[in-house]
Amino acid sequence: MPCRKKTIFTFLTAAVAGVMAFSQPVHAAGATVASVRFSADHFEPAKLTVPANQPFKVEVTNADKKAIEFESFDLHRERVVRPGETITVYMAPTVPGHYTFCDDFDHSVAEGAIEAR
Amino acid sequence: MSGRTRGWLIGLAAIAAIQVLRMPVRNGREQGGFEAPPAVRSAILTACFQCHSEQPRWPWYTQLAPVSWFIHAQVGEARRRLNFSTWKDYLYDPGTAARKFGAINQMVRSGAMPPWYFRMLSARGRLTPAQRTAIETWAIEGRAQALKAEPN
Ligand SMILES: [Cu+2]
Numbered sequence A: 001m002p003c004r005k006k007t008i009f010t011f012l013t014a015a016v017a018g019v020m021a022f023s024q025p026v027h028a029a030g031a032t033v034a035s036v037r038f039s040a041d042h043f044e045p046a047k048l049t050v051p052a053n054q055p056f057k058v059e060v061t062n063a064d065k066k067a068i069e070f071e072s073f074d075l076h077r078e079r080v081v082r083p084g085e086t087i088t089v090y091m092a093p094t095v096p097g098h099y100t101f102c103d104d105f106d107h108s109v110a111e112g113a114i115e116a117r
Numbered sequence B: 001m002s003g004r005t006r007g008w009l010i011g012l013a014a015i016a017a018i019q020v021l022r023m024p025v026r027n028g029r030e031q032g033g034f035e036a037p038p039a040v041r042s043a044i045l046t047a048c049f050q051c052h053s054e055q056p057r058w059p060w061y062t063q064l065a066p067v068s069w070f071i072h073a074q075v076g077e078a079r080r081r082l083n084f085s086t087w088k089d090y091l092y093d094p095g096t097a098a099r100k101f102g103a104i105n106q107m108v109r110s111g112a113m114p115p116w117y118f119r120m121l122s123a124r125g126r127l128t129p130a131q132r133t134a135i136e137t138w139a140i141e142g143r144a145q146a147l148k149a150e151p152n
Helices: A003-022 B003-021 B038-047 B067-081 B084-092 B094-110 B116-121 B129-149
Strands: A032-039 A042-044 A047-050 A056-062 A068-072 A077-081 A086-091 A097-103 A112-116
Touching: A032 A047, A056 A077, A077 A086, A077 B094, A086 B094, B038 B129, B084 B094, B094 B129
Parallel strands: A032 A056, A047 A112
Antiparallel strands: A032 A042, A056 A086, A068 A077, A068 A097, A097 A112
16 A cells, blocks of 8 residues: 555544544443424424434334324334333434335324434 | 227227336345244245235236236335335334234234235135134234333
8 A cells, every 4th residue: 555545544544433432322222312202293303313324223202192103114114102102113224315204194294204324 | 890890909909008008016126034934934925925025926917007007006005014025124123023913913814915806816815724823823923022022
């Protein structure tokens, strides 16, 4: 490897390591947790951002009076969330992309999205 | 040309013309592997994979429009709801696995799956009582296991 390239390479490796060290989630378990809350017929926030190529969890809280079915056809997840309940949905590492989710019990509810990047 | 002959010709021409819009079932990339005890696996491969997987094998006549339009829509919806080619992915989230196992048990027990038209069309759709019981038992156990891992 030519010298200059080697320097750049070393620098990049150090930079990546540094970023990784600082971006470690605070949670002991390690995996990123994204939270979304359902109430008054909509998901809040409507867009969750998660790191790509890493497992993550989505915590879904249903603060509404009716049960919902948290469903992502893109990420192959289907979970019923009863009123007042919070569930944890385990997600496998995914390639960067835009993945939608919905309330499969009520399609008038606006879709939400998970952005993996 | 008699009126009847002409009618037939127009009909045939129309059928030929719509072949441009056949909309064959497109197979996506096959992900995951579906595992189950041999009896269950073979019953599901035979009676469910036609619609609920990335590898359906439909006879040639179902690949002609307009039948293919109907099949295309059915397979699309079936895969969206339950795709055995992504089975491993469901298992990753025990709550999702519990839901899929529960739905399979319900659908097979009630006789709603495989759909009636498929049972009429193909011997593959006609499960024996023993095959039904095998699928139901497997689904009930699978659901119980998944619920142990994730109670809600
Ligand atoms: Cu659903």
